[in-house]
Amino acid sequence: MYSLARPFLFGLDAERAHGLGLKSLDLAHATGTLGLLARPRPPLPTKLLGLTFPNPVGLAAGLDKNGAHIDALLGLGFGFVEVGTVTPKPQPGNPKPRMFRLVGEQALINRLGFNNEGVDALVRNVERAQRKGGLLGINIGKNKDTPNEDAASDYLHCLERVYPLADYITVNISSPNTAGLRELQEEQALRRLVGSLREAQERLAAQHGRRVPVLVKVAPDLSDSDIDAAARVLGDLAVDGVVATNTTVARTAVQGHRHAGEAGGLSGAPLMGQATLVLRRMRARLPESIPLVGVGGILSGADAVAKMAAGASLVQCYTGLVYRGPELVGECIDAMRRRKESPSRGTADAA
DSSP: OHHHHHHHHHTSOHHHHHHHHHHHHHHHHHTTOGGGTOOOOOOOOEEETTEEESSSEEEOTTSSTTSOSHHHHHTTTOSEEEEEEEOSSOBOOSOSOOEEEEGGGTEEEEOOOSOBSOHHHHHHHHHHOOOOSSEEEEEEOOOTTSOGGGHHHHHHHHHHHHTTTOSEEEEEOOOTTSTTGGGGGSHHHHHHHHHHHHHHHHHHHHHHTSOOOEEEEEOTTOOHHHHHHHHHHHHHTTOSEEEEOOOBOOOGGGTTOTTTTSOSEEEEGGGHHHHHHHHHHHHHHSOTTSOEEEESOOOSHHHHHHHHHTTOSEEEESHHHHHHOTHHHHHHHHHHHHHHHOHHHHHHHHO
16 A cells, blocks of 8 residues: 555645545544554563563654654554654744654655654643553654753653653754754763652652553764763763664765755664664663664665664554555564574574
């Protein structure tokens, strides 16, 4: 089904196709025809973060900014869906056009800029969702007009609002599309911000009688020394997990493409190598008690297995879904099942 729809969607502006694709998924879910897009796979339970994921393949943040399509997305077979990035106040994001396909490279460039309806709207949407078949992550950020010295207040506000509803929460300090945001990854800024969030997390756990894991999402453009410093801080503060990685500002892999000069974050196949290098180095530097979610460039089951071989315990895709459609989810689950049943074969496939 997706192979038939893709030429039409790719004939539209990328952001318009994004919105139409989500509306079509909602319609398929409401009419019971979602099975035409996604063939169900047997569960592949994965215990992590004190949770049991039905399978280790998730949807990365960014596709469903406002948590308005959770049930349809879970119906595609994901073990977990991450919504957001959400900010305290609504904001329109950057001027359009702000999303570009690099079809030959199986890539996207976006500079959406945390466009969302605000955390109160997301909370209402999540409260309405039935959430059958998988877990829900909520990705939080800061408003564009909030200076970095006040960023903690934005993250704390979102943390408190979504805490009762989330299975886990991801702190996004690595988008390239909010000016200055990545400066929060610098060692001292990171220690202050994550330290504040960890204190709030423990307070909220006592208040609500359940501990919701908090993960931190990092960029693929960190130097080796930056990765080492971030791992040191995140290890010292005992975060629950790390998501590696966000999109990249590098353009080496797409030089010469007509969209290569567009500002924003590059995702898709060209990101796979760099994102996996960061994942592998982060795994080597973090305590074993802190798991990693591998994201960036997954367009096949073999890519998902490669992330696991590099140290991920869960994986996420987004751009791969645009290019491959829902069949990618099942292909990744099948590949990871084969790896689990025959670890040596899975390692060989990843190589």
